Amino acid sequence: MNRAKNAKLVLWILAGFAAAVALNRYLFGLGVTTNLNDRTPWGFWIGFDVMAGVALAAGGFVTTAVFYIMKREEFHPLVKPAVLTAFLGYVAVVVGLLFDLGLPWNIWHMIIYWNPHSPLFEVGWCVMLYTSVLLLEFSPVPLEEYSRYAKIRNFLMKYRFVLVLLGIMLSTLHQSSLGSLFLIMPERLYPLWYTHILPIEFFISAVALGLMMVAFETLVSHWLYRRDPETVLVGKLCRVAAWVLALYFVVKSFDLGITGKLGLVFNGKWQSDLFIVEIAVSTIIPAVMFAVPRLTRKPVVQWTGSFMVVAGMVLNRIDVGGLAMYDSTASYTPSWMEIAISLGVVSAACLVFLFVLERFNIWEIKPADPESMPQTAPSFDYSSRSWLGTPDAASLARHSLAFVLSFALGMGMMSGKRLHAEGVDSIRVSPATGIDTLCINGNRDDQYVEFSHEGHIAWLRTHAISLTIDGVVHTASPSGGDSCTFCHHLNLPGEKVSNCAECHTSMYSEVDFFRHGWHASAVGANLKCDDCHATGVTRNAASAKKCTACHRGYDFAPGKGAAGPELYIPSYVDAMHKLCVSCHIADLREVSSLSQTNGGILSGKDKSNLAQCASCHRTGVPPELRADMKWQVKLPHYDNVVLPNVGVTVK
Amino acid sequence: MSKAILTDVTKCIGCLKCVSACKEVHHLDADVPRVWDKNDGLSAENWTAIVFKDGRYVRKQCRHCLEPACASVCPVGALHKTSIGAVVYDSSKCLGCRYCMMACPFGIPRYEWDKAVPHVEKCILCYDRIEEGKQPACTEACPTGATIFGERKELLPLVHARIEANPGKYIDKVWGEHEVGGTSVLYLSDIDLGFLTYPTVKGDKPLPQETVTAMESVPFAFVGMGGAMLGLNWIIRRRMKLGEEKAKKKDPAHE
Known part of the structure; x- marks a missing residue:
């Protein structure tokens, strides 16, 4: 049987x-x-x-x-x-x-x-x-x-x-x-x-x-x-x-x-x-x-x-x-x-x-x-002579055990990463290329934002500006010498200007910048709870030490990134948009008149006058910038689709 | 008073203002490439998109068919064509069978695969704005007049006049005039727009008619099968009865 x-x-x-x-x-x-x-x-x-x-x-x-x-x-x-x-x-x-x-x-x-x-x-x-x-x-x-x-x-x-x-x-x-x-x-x-x-x-x-x-x-x-x-x-x-x-x-x-x-x-x-x-x-x-x-x-x-x-x-x-x-x-x-x-x-x-x-x-x-x-x-275990219950119960026990164990196995096989990703492919961002004029394209084949690095430095050296984005204060003043740290708000040890893609590594998903699990694990930093969190109060990000308490080599400009350990940092797309759009918000709302040349089809220059995504995002990387680029993976999505509309959220 | 949108592909400059306007009016979230995307720009958060094809920018959106396949297959009638021409979706009726997505000859409806309570998402021709007397957000936003809004029966002569006025500029065809029974979104183009449809959709026969014969024969099949079974049962029982009587006659001692 x-x-x-x-x-x-x-x-x-x-x-x-x-x-x-x-x-x-x-x-x-x-x-x-x-x-x-x-x-x-x-x-x-x-x-x-x-x-x-x-x-x-x-x-x-x-x-x-x-x-x-x-x-x-x-x-x-x-x-x-x-x-x-x-x-x-x-x-x-x-x-x-x-x-x-x-x-x-x-x-x-x-x-x-x-x-x-x-x-x-x-x-x-x-x-x-x-x-x-x-x-x-x-x-x-x-x-x-x-x-x-x-x-x-x-x-x-x-x-x-x-x-x-x-x-x-x-x-x-x-x-x-x-x-x-x-x-x-x-x-x-x-x-x-x-x-x-x-x-x-x-x-x-x-x-x-x-x-x-x-x-x-x-x-x-x-x-x-x-x-x-x-x-x-x-x-x-x-x-x-x-x-x-x-x-x-x-x-x-x-x-x-x-x-x-x-x-x-x-x-x-x-x-x-x-x-x-x-x-x-x-x-x-x-x-x-x-x-x-x-x-x-x-x-x-x-x-x-x-x-x-x-x-x-x-x-x-x-x-x-x-x-x-x-x-x-x-x-x-x-x-x-x-x-x-x-x-x-x-x-x-x-x-x-x-x-x-x-x-x-x-x-x-x-x-x-x-x-x-x-x-x-x-009904009795052969060796110990202990009572195993009625046969029915034994059958129930065995089947329940099988059910529970396989349930646990199934739960174990759920990938936590997939749950968080919500169908977003983890796309590694490649840094911007160029010297005076940067070509910011992440790794979006042939779609790019032309960013005048020199122009921005020159502007920041002559203007005083303060901007708060997600609780991080970005400031620059003509005399302060902080025109670099306005954008480069956090840098790797020994670096003055780490590029954005260094931390905002993922194109569309948030990045676990801090990695609590790694800090607490024995194979990681092997820290005890008390090493970072104050005793007697709720252990959370607010009650923890600042990162700079240990990571002294990091170049934290005053008020930047020092508000507390950021657990998750925004995706590359979000970080870029927040930084650029926060300043350029006025430009974006302004619509220039269109020149009806070229049989109604505008040339690349005219297009940039439009006040929407296409103001910054362009198609067709110019040859002089192209030579400098390190192409990474081509996006699997959007064959032939023009400038996917990235939602702009400005706080 | 069936409204329609006409998109002149030669006039589009790819500025994406229609896309932004659509997002703003319908409160659609930021769009990121998902693993379940169809690679044509449309998504649950993008009801219209610009496709770059043969040097032209082609705006993609729901075609609002005159005889929509999606509405015909929905088991609960969550999709229907309104009198103003829009094919609209009632999320409170939907059960999430996704038959509309299977049936659409243009592959337009999208699903919120990431949500635990998902709905179908597609262009609704801003029917609420039209009822208020406004025009759809996309046509309103278009800076070049590449995509315009109007009565379908007024737009069609306009399109043909435009073709005649510019000989050689356009392909002499209005996409959406007759395909699958006609659509409320028309295209005028100098490149072939066949790629907007599944390549195998041929002819001007509205797709819902494909199922008409099958659905009309349902009552007949029901009654017919019942009748056939009853008849068969009657014949078999009669035969058995006759066989028994025969056996009785042959062997009266059997009783």
Whole structure:
């Protein structure tokens, strides 16, 4: 009985891991959890959790159709597990959707705000209704245990046929409508998958997948509990599936032929290869295997065949859901967190399935809980003879431990850096270049600010000015000789004028300038709390010593940077803007008249008269400055975009 | 009274005043490159952007389609086209399915991927300003008249007149007049603006019509499948009954 026990242990580990990721997703949003982006807003969760999930749960309506409508009584043993799988499948779809939706608490809005034009609206309603129908279809099984609910149970049993019929009708709709979702985006979906009969293809493939999912689930659960597999019944399912798969293949090839897309299948692009793999695994190979009746009775064929259909059709749904994009530059691979959540949802559904299987009359002979078998769960520890509790408790303890440990592991794997970065690439800034005239461009390829260093020095030597930016006072006076420290407010030891990029190292994110952790750690500065913080008062930045108390070599001009240890210093962009704009604020507000020369297109010089970003930021570094530049990494963003509008915040 | 914006690409000088004005009016935050950006300048904080292409500055923004795909697919109707022509977003209805982003043929809507409570962000044609009798912030800010605001049906003749008055200066095409059923943001250009759309969007058929057939057949599929199942069930039961009667006749001792 170890199989079921070990399987549950694995499922609990996966669920715990997913729980940690789920926490991350709800606290910090989709950006840090997923690799979804503005190019590919749908990804693995839609493809796997929703589209494949709904299709995997098709076994419910297919089996009930075979049993209740077509009166094939021999399939009776498969009906209850199939309906249970379908119900749990739909619940898993909804739970999975709660992770994918940006505002999951608004999911109920579909009930009150209607847009009948939207295929998604229809899918949403069908899923809601069908999940309820499945609940009603299945509830007689648990209700059987409680005699006081006998009336409800009898009522449900009486109208079971109606429920089944309704379930089949609803399934037809939304299994196909999941395909209709993509009809509106011919520009996105690769032509091999995009077709006007996508809804029909989705329905046929859902029937095939439903049959094979029932087969696979039967094989796995019987293997787990060491039951005799229902080889005869599964064999029959496989033979039916062969016909459905053949129909699917014919419809698909016919459609590709009519629309003239057959050539695309063999043109060697990665999408073509993906298509060939998908259709071979999901359809051709299993259909050929199942075509020989003698083979369908062999367990090996049943296992491999049903698994191939399940895996292949799931791949199909993932392909349509976002993988097989037309735009090959849209790079999206699911993050490990996305996969962890999906696995966790599936694991939780499997755990509920196994629980219901053991607790209620799903099979004619209930499988015993493996934990209650005395030979697998000793009540006494062999060596110490200490009481380990009842077998149930031991099982709970083991599973809780697995859950908690994997939860902790998941939490540990969250990268703190990513949480803070909020999707901003850490871009290292390169210092400005030039001598008299500086070319400040960070590392923005070909976009720069021309800064007259000499001019600024000359101005500061003849003017008195005082400016407070973020609590740091910048002053210069004609006689004070502090024209350098006006801008260079903090310098490295031994330097008079350290360049800005020395401390403001990151283009867009704040920099932890002080690094408290390093100062306190044994491998860092190895300081005790009392070394910096005064005793008896709250230990915070205000009660700490000034940096200069230890770092005597630093050139702190009076009143500059000495206000207290700055924990975080602004990004390069912010620092530059604050310093430049604070003085030039008047210039920026002034709009010069435009010279309508050059056919309405202004030359570079005229452009600088405009009072906006382009006043300072220019495109096209002049050759004399270019020669001096050390190009660093080219920004991965903004191909061809002119001067991204950096927000100017002035205090 | 459908309003529209006309952008004459040849007149744009790339000063970005439209971008700044948009940011100011809509209180959009500072824009930094994010890992989830689409590299075309638009973002949740940038509803319009200038793209440098073939020596020309091209302003990118929501096209406010006459038959918007985004509004047609939204399951809760959070997006809709108003009578003044703007396609607007109601964040209180949105559930965050991002179907609008998938369906847009111009790839315009952006998402606040960094937020725990994210919304869709895109140009709303300053519909609130238009209702106040003002024009959109971007067209108001434009110093060269490259992007102007007006009635769609008054702007279209103006555009064609401009093409005729300057033979050879423009490509004889108004982008947005017919594409995907027409848009409320029109472009006049001397370079090909095909790059603003997904390259695979072809023809002037409004995209929402792609799903019409499928959605119209929904009730028929529902009833049809129900009828088919009932019919099948009736046939099978009758056959079983006949089979039983036959067996009874053959072997009356069976009872």
